[in-house]
Amino acid sequence: MFLHGIGGIRDPERECREWLEALAAGARKAGHSDAVSGLTQGWLAEVRFADYSDLFTDAEAQGDQALALDDQEDAVFLEEFVEALIDELGVQSVERGDKRALAVVKDARSQLPRFDGEAQGVGAPIRVLGRVLTTLLQIPGLRGSAQWASGLPLLWYLAQVGRYLGRQEADGAGRTLDQRIRERVLHGTDPDRPLIVVSHSLGTVVAFEALNGHRGPVPLLMTLGSPLATGAAVLQRLVPQPPRTPGRVERWLNFWDRDDIVVGRPRIQNWMLPNTSGVLPVTERVDSDGLWVHSATKYLRQPAVAGPLVEALKK
Numbered sequence: 001m002f003l004h005g006i007g008g009i010r011d012p013e014r015e016c017r018e019w020l021e022a023l024a025a026g027a028r029k030a031g032h033s034d035a036v037s038g039l040t041q042g043w044l045a046e047v048r049f050a051d052y053s054d055l056f057t058d059a060e061a062q063g064d065q066a067l068a069l070d071d072q073e074d075a076v077f078l079e080e081f082v083e084a085l086i087d088e089l090g091v092q093s094v095e096r097g098d099k100r101a102l103a104v105v106k107d108a109r110s111q112l113p114r115f116d117g118e119a120q121g122v123g124a125p126i127r128v129l130g131r132v133l134t135t136l137l138q139i140p141g142l143r144g145s146a147q148w149a150s151g152l153p154l155l156w157y158l159a160q161v162g163r164y165l166g167r168q169e170a171d172g173a174g175r176t177l178d179q180r181i182r183e184r185v186l187h188g189t190d191p192d193r194p195l196i197v198v199s200h201s202l203g204t205v206v207a208f209e210a211l212n213g214h215r216g217p218v219p220l221l222m223t224l225g226s227p228l229a230t231g232a233a234v235l236q237r238l239v240p241q242p243p244r245t246p247g248r249v250e251r252w253l254n255f256w257d258r259d260d261i262v263v264g265r266p267r268i269q270n271w272m273l274p275n276t277s278g279v280l281p282v283t284e285r286v287d288s289d290g291l292w293v294h295s296a297t298k299y300l301r302q303p304a305v306a307g308p309l310v311e312a313l314k315k
Contacts, residue, residue, distance in 0.1 A: 002049045003185060004296065005201020005225065006157040006262070009053050016049035019198075022297035026306025035310045045196070045313045048188075052181045052206070056160055075125050077162030078155060080233035082129050083112060084264040087231075089136065092258060101139045108135040130155050136261060158262070161202050161227060165237040182210040191216035196312055200224045200296040201262055209239055211246035218249045220312040223281070224299040226254060229271040230264030244273035245280060251312075252281040255305050257288050257298070 002019050004010055024039040038044030086109050093101040111132045113125035133151025163169065169177040185206060189195060194217045199207035204226035211218060227234050228243075235243060245252055256266035265271060268281040286305065288298040299305050 001185075001189075001195060001197050002047065002296075003197065003199040003203030003207050004049070004051065004053065005199075005203045006160045007053065009057065010049075010051045012049040012051040015051075016047060018297055019049070019300060020047065022300035023306050023309065026301045026303055027310045029301075030303035030307035030310065032307065032310045035314065039310070044310075050185045050203075052184045055177060055180055055184070056163065073166055074159050074162055075129075077165070077233060078129050078159060079113065079125065081158060081161065081227070081230060081264070082132055082155075083109075084231045084233055085136065085261060086112070086132075088264050088266070089139065089261075093139075096258075104135060104139045108132050111135060126155070127152075133261075139259075154261075161205065161234065164202065164205060165234065178209070181206055182213065185210045186214060189214065189216065194219050196220045196222075196309070198222045198224070198296075198300075198309065199226075200299070201227070204228050205234065205238070208243075208246065211249060212240060214246070214248060216248060218246065219251060219315070220309065221246070221249045221252045222305070222309060223252070223254045223268070224296055224305065225256060225260045225262055226266075226268065227262055227264050229266075229268045234264070235271055242273055243271065245275040247275045247277075249275060249279055250277070252279055253305075253308055254281040254283040255286050255299055255302070256283065257286055259288070 002016060004015065020039050024036045027033070027035050027039060035044055086105055090102065090105040090109070092098075093105055111128060113128040130150065130152035133154050135151070137151060137154075164178050164181060167176050167178055171180065175183070191214070195214065196219055197207050197211065199222065201224070204223040205228055207221065207223070208228060211221065228238070229235050254266075254268050256263045266285070267283050269283055272281055274280045284304055286299065286302040288302065300309075
């Protein structure tokens, strides 16, 4: 099962094909050329691209991305999330001795708003957070991204994580947005069959919570570009608490790219309890080429990612 992340409306058939093609390229690099045709033609495994993007449609229909972020909880979540991203980027800049990146991080931190919920509303802090992200995008490796020319569109998509974790937006039957997303993801899964899950970005949060309610075996959970351990913004809002590896997960591999701005705390194993089988995430860093590394296909083209995934599919 593939679980996508933040973004707009998806074309699940096209994206599933793109993910498989990227995985095939990674498999070839990892020495699994024998599996390439099986991946692209779909006979190596039954693959489902779990698309829940339409459940975010209401906010998208408002048109103006800035106006969609008009809720106090949006502002509080985004301030916590962006501050966590700044903290992690600062740590990484120090670790690699990148003085230029560290200067950008300090500049971004100095711009952080302090949302207090007073009468000025949330528009001003949202606009400031957009400028903060625009500043962060000047870090070498993030600079010049064709996908995010400025921080405000990125901020709007990051708000999808907050909307999921807000446990609100109930439908006519009283099912909140997060419930509807998990139901969509798990619909049709057979608890008697092994389920391999490859999740990306917001999809890693969805996968984590959905698999806590899944009764079948999960030989491999793979998380790519995950914000799961992002402090109070995400980690402390997860269900259940305290966060632990879902019970039926037999192996958890987590991958992050140093230039992936969406990853807060990449080393998820430091913030997660093991399940009853003692399983914890194993984190590995990858380095992708190009201007925008926060895409599932960039991760899947990495042999370190594709190799163990193909090996699990072959079993």
